[in-house]
Amino acid sequence: MIRTKRDLTKAVLLVTPSIVLVSIFVYGFILWSLRTSVSAWQGIRPDYTFVGLRNYIHLFQSTRFQIDLWNTAYFTLFFIATCIVVGFVLAFLINRNIRGEGVFRTVYLFPMALSFIVTGVVWRWMLNPTFGVNIILENLGFPSDWGWYTDPTRIGGFHVALTSLILAASWQFAGYTMAIYLAGLRSIPYEVIESARMDGATEIMIVRKVVLPMLRSITLSAVVVLGHISLKIFDLVMAMTGRGPRFATDFPGVFMFETTFTGNRYGEGAAISIVMLVMVALIIIPYLVHVFRQETHE
Amino acid sequence: MSSATQTWKTERAVASLKRTVLYITLVAFAALFLTPLYVVISTGLKTFQEARLAAMWSLPPSVSLQAFSAAFTRLAPHLENSFKLVIPATFGSALLGSINGYVFSKWRFRGANTIFALMLFGMFIPYQSILIPLVVFLRTIGLYGTLWGLILTHIVYGIPITTLMFRNFYAKIPDELLDAGHIDGLDLLGVYRRIIVPLSAPGLVVVVIWQFTSIWNDFLFAVTITQRPGVQPITVALQNLAGSQVIEWNVQMAGALLAAMPTLVLYIILGKYFIRGMLAGSVKG
Numbered sequence: 292m293i294r295t296k297r298d299l300t301k302a303v304l305l306v307t308p309s310i311v312l313v314s315i316f317v318y319g320f321i322l323w324s325l326r327t328s329v330s331a332w333q334g335i336r337p338d339y340t341f342v343g344l345r346n347y348i349h350l351f352q353s354t355r356f357q358i359d360l361w362n363t364a365y366f367t368l369f370f371i372a373t374c375i376v377v378g379f380v381l382a383f384l385i386n387r388n389i390r391g392e393g394v395f396r397t398v399y400l401f402p403m404a405l406s407f408i409v410t411g412v413v414w415r416w417m418l419n420p421t422f423g424v425n426i427i428l429e430n431l432g433f434p435s436d437w438g439w440y441t442d443p444t445r446i447g448g449f450h451v452a453l454t455s456l457i458l459a460a461s462w463q464f465a466g467y468t469m470a471i472y473l474a475g476l477r478s479i480p481y482e483v484i485e486s487a488r489m490d491g492a493t494e495i496m497i498v499r500k501v502v503l504p505m506l507r508s509i510t511l512s513a514v515v516v517l518g519h520i521s522l523k524i525f526d527l528v529m530a531m532t533g534r535g536p537r538f539a540t541d542f543p544g545v546f547m548f549e550t551t552f553t554g555n556r557y558g559e560g561a562a563i564s565i566v567m568l569v570m571v572a573l574i575i576i577p578y579l580v581h582v583f584r585q586e587t588h589e
Numbered sequence: 590m591s592s593a594t595q596t597w598k599t600e601r602a603v604a605s606l607k608r609t610v611l612y613i614t615l616v617a618f619a620a621l622f623l624t625p626l627y628v629v630i631s632t633g634l635k636t637f638q639e640a641r642l643a644a645m646w647s648l649p650p651s652v653s654l655q656a657f658s659a660a661f662t663r664l665a666p667h668l669e670n671s672f673k674l675v676i677p678a679t680f681g682s683a684l685l686g687s688i689n690g691y692v693f694s695k696w697r698f699r700g701a702n703t704i705f706a707l708m709l710f711g712m713f714i715p716y717q718s719i720l721i722p723l724v725v726f727l728r729t730i731g732l733y734g735t736l737w738g739l740i741l742t743h744i745v746y747g748i749p750i751t752t753l754m755f756r757n758f759y760a761k762i763p764d765e766l767l768d769a770g771h772i773d774g775l776d777l778l779g780v781y782r783r784i785i786v787p788l789s790a791p792g793l794v795v796v797v798i799w800q801f802t803s804i805w806n807d808f809l810f811a812v813t814i815t816q817r818p819g820v821q822p823i824t825v826a827l828q829n830l831a832g833s834q835v836i837e838w839n840v841q842m843a844g845a846l847l848a849a850m851p852t853l854v855l856y857i858i859l860g861k862y863f864i865r866g867m868l869a870g871s872v873k874g
Contacts, residue, residue, distance in 0.1 A: 400864070416628065519713050530828055
């Protein structure tokens with residue numbers, strides 16, 4: 292490609308405004324939050340008196356934050372697992388020359404177009420312990436006294452009430468997982484599967500030995516994308532359950548918001564937000580490095 | 590001979606049975622996915638008394654638009670706020686993304702890839718980690734609590750994803766085409782205006798749908814930045830509606846449907862582009 296030096300300078304000038312904006316609003320603000328997280332700021336007026344790690348120590352000692360971390364871990368695990376399994380199964384089934392494929396795809400994916408607030412409002416009504424799904428379960432003869440998101444029971448570290456959020460979030464994102472798996476399945480050459488079939492491989496063997504290994508990078512993307520959504524989950528919780536009985540459905544995002552904007556404890560709120568950032572960065576940075584390495588190798 | 594026919598027949602029977610099971614599974618999943626939609630519509634069409642009864646799963650005895658009109662009266666100003674917010678924010682971030690995408694795909698100056706990667710990180714961060722400084726900053730420049738403050742926020746935090754989408758899209762435009770422009774004496778801006786922009790339509794549609802949907806559906810920025818009911822967008826208003834004293838489920842469901850309508854309509858009409866945007870969101874184009 293033809294480039295003159297003058298044009299190259301202009302190119303840099305063109306992206307400069309965006310670079311400046313991102314530097315300030317992303318990196319500058321993160322540093323500012325970091326500074327806030329080691330400050331004594333409580334109340335409306337900023338107070339940047341340095342207090343060391345006091346806010347963090349406070350935080351990790353609080354029962355609420357410990358519960359939040361467990362909830363995040365369990366929610367992330369079950370949410371990702373559900374989306375991957377349901378998404379893969381749907382993609383696999385839909386990829387077999389289905390009549391009306393477009394209709395099925397549209398149906399499975401439509402929740403992606405909705406806001407977590409809409410999803411939360413609707414699922415709160417559906418899982419209402421008095422009127423909701425319980426009535427259907429009762430009519431079908433199943434146990435029907437589930438408390439859903441009002442249930443304070445904790446089994447091991449797992450709050451039963453989280454099930455409601457996992458269901459709602461998976462409903463929203465299973466279709467997304469299906470769509471990326473479907474794109475992956477379509478990119479596997481037909482001959483590969485056909486030749487495995489000729490060699491006498493059963494369907495299950497083909498899936499395990501041929502299809503899944505070829506979709507490994509897609510599974511990785513799905514885990515990363517779904518994982519970072521679940522680590523910062525906030526909207527769905529606010530709309531559906533709030534912090535729940537005995538923090539059964541509380542998450543760092545909710546805790547941060549309440550601490551900061553309801554409690555006016557800015558120092559502690561900032562500390563929570565930094566912990567959230569670290570959790571997300573731990574999965575996103577290796578992923579971005581991986582993707583960019585691959586791109587430069589291509 | 591006859592046993593061969595027999596095997597063939599059994600195989601066909603098995604194949605058609607498999608097919609039937611396949612369709613039944615797909616339909617069952619579809620029903621499951623559509624259940625919330627059924628509940629929303631049927632509850633929204635009930636009256637207050639009907640919606641409070643244990644009959645939440647049954648169809649409304651008669652169609653009543655009472656809930657929809659109540660929801661619309663309460664939510665209309667907020668729908669308007671959302672449109673006033675989403676349209677400028679979407680086009681603002683798309684414009685910046687298009688310029689950046691052009692430079693990052695066609696003008697790889699030194700360090701461009703590193704800068705691009707650093708930029709991309711901005712689309713994954715939990716926004717909680719910039720929320721306190723953002724509020725202080727918006728207060729300082731006098732935009733806290735205003736729609737303009739929210740628009741600015743969405744434009745800035747939309748830069749990474751729109752840049753990514755346009756970069757991947759422009760990468761497919763052959764360099765020879767741009768070279769031809771340069772030979773004709775166009776500089777980099779000339780090439781952008783005369784060659785890139787006219788070819789941008791399909792990429793722009795993907796970006797616009799994506800940004801429209803994300804900004805319309807945003808709650809965290811909206812609830813933090815807009816405290817006064819007068820400027821609150823639809824997601825915040827819907828959440829407040831749900832938190833009111835007497836829970837009118839029928840009005841809530843009608844409200845949820847109203848809030849979902851614009852993005853749902855976009856999805857149904859332009860689903861293909863919506864999916865493309867979604868796939869681009871997982872970094873690889």
